Amino acid sequence: MLAYHQKSFLIVDDFSDFRSSVRSMLRELGVKEVDTADTGEQALRMCGQKRYDFILHDYHLGDGKKNGQQVLEDLMIDKLISHESIFVMVTAETSQAMVLSALEHEPDAYLSKPFNRSGLAQRLDKLVQRKNLLKPILQALDRGKPAEVLSACAALCQQDPRYAPLCLRYRADALRDLNQHETLEKFLKGILADRPTPWAHAALGALLFKRGQMKEAQAVYEVALKAFPMLPALYDGMAEVLVARGETKRAQSVLNEAVRLSPLAVRRQTMLGKLALANEDFESASRAYRQAVAQGQHSRFKNPESNLGLAQALISKGGEQGLDTRTRLEINQTLSEVAKQNEGDQGLQVRARLMKATSMFKSDPETAGKLVEQAMARLDGMEQFLSADAALAVAAQLQKLGHEEAGTAVLKSVGEIYGDDPVVMQGIARLTDDPAILGASKAAVDLNLQGVRSYKAANLAEAQELFRKALALQPKNISIALNLVQSLLHGASAILPPAVFEECRSGLNMIDKMPDTDPRYPRYEKLRIKVLGE
The missing domain is CATH 3.40.50.2300 (Response regulator)
Known part of the structure; x- marks a missing residue:
């Protein structure tokens, strides 16, 4: 006992x-x-x-x-x-x-x-x-040492082979954390060949998705959902794959089923709202975002994007008929919460004001105009880049509010910062056919790709020169700047020559306005520490 x-x-x-x-x-x-x-x-x-x-x-x-x-x-x-x-x-x-x-x-x-x-x-x-x-395994997990987890699992299985099933998931997670993808794939397929297991299906689907094998990932999730139709996480994975394959309406249907089973997940409701909004299903979008806002009040995953999404869904739902009093009140309350709780985030302040202006454009054009002026003033004074999604949303709102020139300026900036991302460029193309904006990034992107190939082939001098040329065309481009700095630091001594240090510092300073939510931000921080020690 x-x-x-x-x-x-x-x-x-x-x-x-x-x-x-x-x-x-x-x-x-x-x-x-x-x-x-x-x-x-x-x-x-x-x-x-x-x-x-x-x-x-x-x-x-x-x-x-x-x-x-x-x-x-x-x-x-x-x-x-x-x-x-x-x-x-x-x-x-x-x-x-x-x-x-x-x-x-x-x-x-x-x-x-x-x-x-x-x-x-x-x-x-x-x-x-x-x-x-499982104590040795759990202690290794607490230390954040996946290699030690594998060793502890091996020791436990050697102690008594009957304990092997207890170690399967720990071993899979450790292999994932160690980025041993081929070994992990073989391991998971071996588990599934022996016995269908929901977590192994989910892990294999996620691995294949990460490796860009969308068709194979979809097949895994289809099999898993037939065997385990009551597990919401499998629907989440399937929806993610379908979105990547461009099947957004089917993805929304799949995510609807996940929400039906388990509706109390903030991130799931937010994802459903985003999908429904993209599919112009404004009724479903407003319902999902409303749930995300309500459930997120005390959640770690509370996200102002849910508030903004709800406001956008309600405005779009009103269409040409406009908004009734009750809807305008809900939008006002939703956006006021964003502005109040994110006073230091200038990007959110800009977006909340533009969204509110959009909701009032027909009923009170004078107040809407003042809100747009406030938003544009804040936009001009921003010290941080907007994320790509946020910038595209701002550009679209400015266009709808009759400020074409300001919207075009935002799109140009998005192209300069994120022009190497084809998804972002597709978003820009939906808002403008201006060849000066759509074509500006092509030469820089081509040079950047050539630089990456040279870097992988260990032709560092050639790679650096290609990255320099690309950065000269798009000096705010985050990926190109990071690539140049990384190539300059590759194989460099602890104390950088003055010229290399200055070039690295300059490259990092060009993009120090990148949002910390950008997936490249951890890479930026690591490089900055190497260069500046901060």
Whole structure:
């Protein structure tokens, strides 16, 4: 039996009687260290100060408060909980939406109310036995060392081959983190050949997607969904593949099914809203974005893009008929929240004002005009690049509001910064047929591709010269600047020659306005540290 007197517990529930009841059960089991909290926010603060062996967390802590799923997300992302700790989701609710939502985030166990001391002890004992067996693996996970995870898995399997099934997913995740893609693919296919397993299907689909093998990834997800039609994550993966293949309407249909099964995921609702908006299904888009905004109030994944998407969907839904009073009020409240909660983000301030101007363009053109002026003034004074999606949205709004010249200026800037991305250029092409904008990036992109080929062939001098020529054509282009700096640093000594240092510094300074949400930002930071030590 578990030595309960050595373990620490945290009970999180909004009912004091339940907290007292569970504390009494634990006391009878010999537990000496029992803390309690009545809100998720309080639980997070306590976990930030102390490591708990067990957390028994109620799923629903009252309307307008963090729920257990959101607390578990925060604990994992902020690394406030060890892999050795045990998180048990407790609830009296049994709806499919709640159960699937809770299980998607993989707590160690799910416990239905009511329960007694014997049932609680039995469940905890089994969980601890499993964790103790996997202890070396879990400790390696806490250290963030995937190679050590593989070693620990090998040692456990050698100790007793019967434990091999317990290690499969840990081994797969470690291979993924080590970027051993070919080994991982072979490993996952071996698992699936032996027995259909949902997580292995999902992992193989994600791997194939990452490697650009969309047809093969789609085939994997199709097989998986036939075998496991109740797993929302498989629908998410399938939708992602379909979007990449240009089948956005089918992707929306697939994601609708995921939302039907498990509607309490903010990111899933946001993705559905984005897809529906692109498909001009404004009713579905407004419904999905509305859910994302509501569910995101206390979620780690709260995103102002959901507010902006909701406003856009509602405006588009109104069409030529215009907006009724109730819709205008919802748009105003939605955009006011963005402006209020993101005061330091000039890009969001610009977009919120333009969106509000769009909603008022017919009913109050004078106020709409003032909002556009405010937005353009902020746009001129911005110190940071807009993301490609945000910039395209701003350009489209300016065009609709009658400011063609300003919209064209934004599109030109987007082409200069992101012109190496064909998807971005397609977005620009949907908004303009100006050959000066559409053709400006082609020469720079060609030179950049030649530079990449030379770099891979270890022709560094040639690569550097090609990148310099490309950057001269598009001095704000993020990818080209990063490529030039990386090629200059390749094989360089710790102390850079003055000329190389200056060229690297200049290249990085050209793009230091890139948003930190850009997927290339971590690469930029690494290169900046190498060059400037900051």
